[in-house]
Amino acid sequence: MVEIATQAGAVARSRAPLSRERVLGAAVALADEGGVEALSMRRIAQTLGVVPMALYKHVANKNELLDGLIDVLVGEIDPPDRDVDWRTAVRRRVLSARRMLLRHPWAAQVIESRIKARTTPTPAVMEYLDSMIGIFRAGGFSIDLVHHAMHVMGSRLLGFSQELFEEAPDGEPEPDAVRPEEMAARYPHLTELAMAVTHDRDSVVGSGCDDQAEFEFALDLTLDGLDRLRDSA
Template identity: 85%
Template sequence: MVEMATQADTAARARAPLSRERVLGAAIALADEGGVDALSMRKIAQALGVVPMALYKHVANKNELLDGMVDVLVGEIDPPAAGPDWKAVIRLRVLSARRMLLRHPWAAGVIESRMKARTAPTPAVMEYLDSMIGIFRAGGFSIDLVHHAMHVMGSRLLGFSQELFQEAAGSEPDPDAMPPEEMAARYPHLTELAMAVAHDEESVVGPGCDDQFEFEFALDLTLDGLERLRGVS
């Protein structure tokens, strides 16, 4: 009986039109089940009831598949809540990102690896970063303070800030990169921040960042916060 039901499910999947969304959804489900290292086009095709070659009409290769999966996951993060309290809005957004990462334990490693491999973040990641910067700016932060705040947030912003302005090692300029004027129109907050930071090519945090300053800024901010909490405990 179970075998008949499984066959019926496979047949139903095969009849449904194949799409990029279905391919990415199946890939994420398989990664949730067995980890991203075990993911393959063959397994995705089997889960969808199609031949592996059919997948390549929707994702050109494994890297494009992973980029698409990252964008789907970032899309699971709640949009910014309405309201003037920047701290509450940031807190809710970051907690939503944490819930997404807990649902998909493999995601953090894939996001980090794809950020390092690409010359620029994917569109969904760019939109996420732009909105986070926009929340700080609307809250009255100077662009310099936003820059440091993004570093302090660090992994709590999915680890994106560290590679925000960092090109992949040995990478060539992307011929398909978005023109600067289009980038500025689509991601105004991200562009403002990228243009404002000073450049330090030796930085391990990323070009444009003073490692020692960022380290001490985060340390002092943490110690100040602990001191404030100590005073009310």
């Protein structure tokens, strides 16, 4: 019975018209299950019940597939709220972007790699950034201050940030690593910080510091500073 049901499902999928949206939706589901490394045209085709060549009518290659995934993911971010002040609107939208990344842990890697590889962001990212600039401008920011705001917000606008002090992966110690007993003498301030911080291995984004709290702390600090600059201008 299970085999019959599986075959019936494959037949139903094959009868549904293939589209770019279906290809990208299947790709997102596969990446959610096994990471972006699990993506291949063959696996996507198997999921959709079609031959791999049929996919190339909708995505020309792997890079176009990844760009399409980014647009799907950015489409999950809440639209801007027009009924609140600029600070609340920016904060809500950035945290919505972060929730999207938490649903798709592989997404930040893809977004970062493709933004670096492309001369311009994908259309959905361009539209998202344009709308964020619009929120700042409607909030009274000069175009020069918006320029600085976009730089200081950086990848945080899309829900993630590049951390300087990421937890080191397990493995062999590096040859130039300082022995623990030497740390306090050579790097007293780093040692004090390391001993003082609280680590939460049950964090929603993995072991280490409470990344969500740190993200919101930095976001609020940035927005507070931008607000003061806006007022002084």
